[in-house]
Amino acid sequence: MSARLSSARTRAALRTSARVSTELLLIFVLLAVALWLLGRMWSVVWPVAIALLLTTLTWPSARFLRRHGWPPALAASVVTVAFLLTAVGVVALIAVPMSSQTDELTDGVVEGIERLRDWAAGPPLNIGDAQITSAVDTAMARVQDSVGSMVSTVATGVSAVVNGLITAILAVFLMFFFLKDGPRFLPWLTRQLPGRLSTDVPAVAARGWETLGSFVRSQALVGLLDAVFIGLGLWILGVPLVLPLAVLTFVSAFVPIVGALFAGFVAVLIALVSNGLTDALIVLAIIVVVQQLEGNVFQPMIQSRGLGLHAAVILLAVTLGGSLAGVVGTLLAVPVAALIAVVWNYVRDQLGDHAEEPAAADA
Template sequence: MSAIPSSARAAAALRTSARVSAELLVVAVMAASTLWVLSRMWSVVWPLIIALFLTTLTWPLAAFLRRRGWRPAPAASAVTVLSLLAAAGIVALIAVPVASQSGELADGVTEGIQRLREWAAGPPLNIGDDQISGATDAAMDRLQNSVGSAVSTVATGVSTIFNGLITAVLALFLMFFFLKDGSRFLPWLTRQLPGRLATDIPVVAARSWETLGSFVRSQAFVGLLDAVFIGLGLWIVGVPLVLPLAVLTFVSAFVPIVGALFAGLVAVLIALVSNGPTDALIVLAIIVAVQQLEGNVFQPMIQSRSLGLHAAVVLLAVTLGGSLAGVVGSLLAVPVAALVAVVWNHLRDQLSEPEHRGETCDELPAVPGPS
């Protein structure tokens, strides 16, 4: 007698599992389709993402000017111009000292190459000049035989730079319109949506905007920590161009993995050509130590607190994003994970606490968007 109810329960459990599996499969197909559509529209999506990141950094200043009585268009224009001046100042802060000491750096590079040749000629390598010349000739032959691929690589690089400039200009214009018309986005969105969506989606949009702002500010703080500690280490060792290297470290912190590698390589190279191999190794050790602290301690702790994500989730998100989409995936992994958490938390609240469903858009902060 007890076998029949047990079989019924097993059959019901199987039907439930099948239904849940089918629903998960539908969600996976929809997610894959969405990613495919975004990849086809990437030339528009990427400037939009950059503009949103820039807007989160500059929105507090625009809001401050509005509270002081500025109209939206002049406030957005002033903030955009100040952002351009700040970017130009950062470039000048890096480029001018490097250009002023370019002669010394070139002499240092030549001397460094000569030292490497002398070191290679001695024990334990004992590489003679004829072997070095043979290797140089072989490299030149390979270079001459691959002129076509080199030209193709240069053309690809020029195209990449051109596309980057277009992306930067488009992102700048989008940032201006976001700053100008952002306060009207949620009321506009509410008027476009029917029924429950008119309440739920604006709430999720407002929380997502706050989360994105927290991510950008935490990333800027982590970059500042990197710049301070690495700059202090370079100053103690006596490496030249400390301030440009610190600024480069701060800016490159917004590009995960590749940015840190690039800034560290530049610092080690300058230490090598100016101070010698011993100080270069010391600088390398300082950079590795700071990067390890930043990647395993500072960044997970700061982002987990500001985004409401556990530090392990942050690490896993960066790893997964990097494996799926490289540098761009690493850059977007944490904010995407945080936005998914925002949507999930809202759905959970709606399912468990229906008495809080009366939240209106009047209580939400302004976020950027179309007017």
Template structure:
């Protein structure tokens, strides 16, 4: 017996598909408008995000002091000052040894250039000094011809540095206020919202805050492992400035892609000018192996455990964020994805059948948590 297509069911299916498509388009339109608004407000949103990430680092000692009876303003002030001292100490730990060995490094740079020229003059390249000088003169000529572009790039770079300093100062002040007044935010937010929103929004905000803390802790763990492994390799090879390079590796772990490239370039350069080409290639191999281990094994595993995300989701999020928004997108891809997952899990809990029971974290608010995102 041949089944015939029911026109009634077909029209109903078409109407359902059309309604679902329209609702999906409205949701996508809302997301596009939200992203556009955030883009217009980026000068405010970016320091706010940095301030929140810094607060996740400094909130545990602040909470410890507050639980020992310290006033909120005093605890926040002490922790903020200590954070500044630690940050300046890290900078000094990198800058002072480099400055003390600047003469040795400059001699090494000259020696490294001479070695590269001698290597290029031999087989298989067989590049003589005349060709090298000609290439150098051509590069100088092109640089002179594009002097205006270089000046414009310098101005842009100076503007970027100034904007970065302003962002850092604003983020630091926001961190202080978050540490001082953060625990009062969730109760205040619950009083301002009507009905069920008074419970839903603070609960999601609390979970989002915990997610940000897990992200920062996982990045710190990954950076520490990178610093130990690369620092150990540099120490075995006898490369100078091992401690500053290890500190630089740890700090750069918080800036995906560019941070690792910059720290690796500095380590290879110092190995080249101090130990020679062979050790520089060994350092490059060590950095490549460690970075591959970090990017493909350590970071996905550590972040997936801390954030509740699958390792493949983290890799795809970083790739998508970097392709859409560059370095900033790579930096914020994982925490944003984790926050989206938090919202989705809460919505799914509220839409599930009562027999499944409430999800974790819905039994109350943590009034001892600072400002969530």
């Protein structure tokens, strides 16, 4: 009898395991299909994602105007134009001071190269002019041999720039329509969905919108902290173009990894050509320290409070997003993880409410 019971339990456990495995396999297949469809529609999904992030940044201004009697189209137009003017102003704030000192920076670059050459010629390297000339000739020969690959690389870069401009223009137009017609979306969605979905989906969408807004605000705060600390260090060292470099640091905070590397490279280069190698190394140390504080302290703490995610989850999400989709993955990893948490928390709350209802009925 015991053997029969044990055999029956084993068969039941195997059937349960097989059913669960089949369900999990089906879920993975559906996820793979969804990711494949997302990749096929990426040219549309990417501008929409950028537009949503920009809308969360500009919506408070549009909401303020709408609450004071402005028509939705006028409020959206004013906010969109103000955003474009601000973006152009930021670019001008960075470009104009740098262009006005182009000659000084060029002379500094030449002088810096000469200093590096003199340093390399002395101890302990003792690299002579003949060795440097030979190395330059070898590099030029390699460049000439790889002209074809360089041309294709340049063509790819030009194509990427063009696609980036098209994406930016489309995102701005979508931002205008989101600002203008955004409040109508949830009521329209409620009317289109049947039954329970007409309540659940709009509720999840509203929570997701709040989460995206929290992400953008926290990212702006992290960028502000980076700009203040790095700008303060540059000002103390007497490095020129402190304000443009601080603005560049703030803007680049919205592009993880690549943005920080680019802003840091520009700051170190300007410190090298204007103040010398010692100050450039100090600037590099400041940037490394600030970036470490940002990545391991500021960003996880601020975003974990604003998004309701643990700091470790944010770090793992950024790492996973970067490994799967590069820079774009690191940019979208945190908001995607936060939206997944929103859906999970809503489903858990609903299941908890339904679990309590039968218990109350039995009482």
